[in-house]
Amino acid sequence: MINQTHSEIETIAGNAGWDSFTRLLLISRWLDANNLSDGLIAHLGGLAAEEENFDLPSGD
Secondary structure (H helix, E strand, O other): OOOHHHHHHHHHHHHHOOOHHHHHHHHHHHHHHOOOHHHHHHHHHHHHHHHHHOOOOOOO
């Protein structure tokens, strides 16, 4: 899902020639510098746990 934030970051990154790893590194550095990492890490951990708990039947 693309939202306004995603769109703006993609535009900036495209103009700067940054790949996805560089974008992630820069965002992570900003989060650390502003003491916002814990919230994002908790959010992503929750999303990952939801995916792990959502098992589709394998058909075996």
